[in-house]
Amino acid sequence: MPTLPLPYDPAALATAHGTPLWIYDAAVIEQRISEVASFDTVRYAQKANSSLAVLALMRQHGVKVDAVTAGELHRAQQVGYTLGSDDVVFTADVLDDDALEWIARHRIPVNVGSPDMIAQLAAAGIDVPITLRINPGFGHGHSQKVNTGGESSKHGIWHDQIPACLASAKTHGLTVRGLHMHIGSGADFKHLSEVAGAMVTAAQTFAQHADTLRVVSAGGGLPIPYHADQPQRIDLDRYFKVWDDARQTIAGITGHDVELEVEPGRYLVAESGSLLTRVRSVKQSGSKHYVIIDAGFNDLVRPSFYGAHHHITVHGPDGQDLGAGSTCDTQDAIVAGPLCESCDVFTQEEDGTVVTRALPRATAGDLLVLHDAGAYGMAMSSNYNSRRIAAEVMLKDGQAHLIRERQSFESLTQFERVPAALHADTVKA
Numbered sequence: 108m109p110t111l112p113l114p115y116d117p118a119a120l121a122t123a124h125g126t127p128l129w130i131y132d133a134a135v136i137e138q139r140i141s142e143v144a145s146f147d148t149v150r151y152a153q154k155a156n157s158s159l160a161v162l163a164l165m166r167q168h169g170v171k172v173d174a175v176t177a178g179e180l181h182r183a184q185q186v187g188y189t190l191g192s193d194d195v196v197f198t199a200d201v202l203d204d205d206a207l208e209w210i211a212r213h214r215i216p217v218n219v220g221s222p223d224m225i226a227q228l229a230a231a232g233i234d235v236p237i238t239l240r241i242n243p244g245f246g247h248g249h250s251q252k253v254n255t256g257g258e259s260s261k262h263g264i265w266h267d268q269i270p271a272c273l274a275s276a277k278t279h280g281l282t283v284r285g286l287h288m289h290i291g292s293g294a295d296f297k298h299l300s301e302v303a304g305a306m307v308t309a310a311q312t313f314a315q316h317a318d319t320l321r322v323v324s325a326g327g328g329l330p331i332p333y334h335a336d337q338p339q340r341i342d343l344d345r346y347f348k349v350w351d352d353a354r355q356t357i358a359g360i361t362g363h364d365v366e367l368e369v370e371p372g373r374y375l376v377a378e379s380g381s382l383l384t385r386v387r388s389v390k391q392s393g394s395k396h397y398v399i400i401d402a403g404f405n406d407l408v409r410p411s412f413y414g415a416h417h418h419i420t421v422h423g424p425d426g427q428d429l430g431a432g433s434t435c436d437t438q439d440a441i442v443a444g445p446l447c448e449s450c451d452v453f454t455q456e457e458d459g460t461v462v463t464r465a466l467p468r469a470t471a472g473d474l475l476v477l478h479d480a481g482a483y484g485m486a487m488s489s490n491y492n493s494r495r496i497a498a499e500v501m502l503k504d505g506q507a508h509l510i511r512e513r514q515s516f517e518s519l520t521q522f523e524r525v526p527a528a529l530h531a532d533t534v535k536a
């Protein structure tokens with residue numbers, strides 16, 4: 108399978124920083140940002156990768172940001188985004204105490220995902236511009252676990268409740284300035300045009316009740332080609348046109364200009380990132396051949412959680428791509444991690460079936476790279492099995508910058524307390 112050469116020397120980075128190691132190429136992120144520039148506003152869904160250096164890069168290129176928790180607001184603030192301006196919008200289906208406190212303190216615009224949130228903002232004395240996240244009644248997603256619309260999705264305000272929400276906002280003195288839909292149509296343009304049509308219908312309803320509609324957001328969900336043998340990219344001109352046409356129709360309905368926003372996460376960062384790992388063991392179990400690496404689903408959960416596919420390359424300890432030559436010695440292998448779970452496997456299907464992948468023959472000590480891992484990789488990692496969160500490096504202008512140190516053992520336990528009653532010397536006879 109043809110593979111582009113890595114933009115880094117895996118052996119040098121593994122030696123310098125250890126493995127597993129996240130590596131992001133800033134040039135790829137910059138390229139993706141430029142590709143969505145037709146939209147009036149590009150708002151990065153930082154849930155995909157909220158590392159500070161990634162956020163700083165977004166800000167440097169004029170990309171605004173979305174936050175779904177107080178923690179994400181904190182991150183945006185850390186890199187210089189102005190809370191309380193349109194730079195940062197809070198999008199969620201619920202408001203927790205932390206969020207309410209941050210929204211109140213900084214007057215952050217809120218994209219409301221359930222009707223209760225309107226009254227709750229008002230009850231907390233918060234007077235901020237709001238937008239309504241609408242569930243149009245149908246949905247999509249790359250897996251059942253990321254279905255974003257329809258009755259079985261918990262997201263958004265059901266489409267027929269727009270008048271009630273506008274009335275509630277009016278009662279509480281809040282201005283609704285926009286409509287938002289995040290449906291995740293992928294590259295399915297038939298579905299996408301239905302979503303855009305639903306947005307026009309929602310705007311019609313809105314305009315019958317209020318004249319404050321100023322912005323429509325197409326949400327995120329732009330796909331990337333995870334499979335190396337299906338390299339076709341989404342047609343972004345066509346994607347933009349579908350939404351721009353809807354925006355113009357909506358402007359005709361409202362009688363004034365309406366801004367068009369897009370909210371991608373994955374599209375901006377997925378392909379910039381890879382997870383560099385070390386092969387620790389190769390073994391045969393009956394007819395199956397296993398390649399066991401030093402990263403697990405605590406690092407990259409997407410294969411275990413969704414059966415997501417990540418392209419894999421194998422490199423010798425010197426960094427040489429073992430699949431690059433014309434006479435590559437391949438082997439059907441299951442790539443697994445170190446965790447105490449049988450689902451800790453990077454080659455599996457959505458239903459959890461473990462499958463093999465034809466890979467260059469690997470031996471312990473080789474390096475193995477999981478590609479296209481810049482989105483929902485580090486961001487979904489955990490300390491399961493008390494494994495430390497891996498280090499991150501960003502390649503920028505020919506240099507590899509360490510942007511996150513490998514977590515220390517001390518920090519694994521720093522917030523834990525053992526009550527005196529549990530100390531060994533206080534055990535009663």
Ligand code: LLP
Pocket residue numbers: 152154155198253289291326327328329370371372373374409482483
């Ligand atoms: N806007 C909203 C309101 C969202 O909920 C999301 C993602 C996005 C934008 C960005 O979607 P994107 O462009 O990245 O597809 N963990 C899953 C993806 C979950 C997406 C959750 N919401 C994965 O690893 O594929």
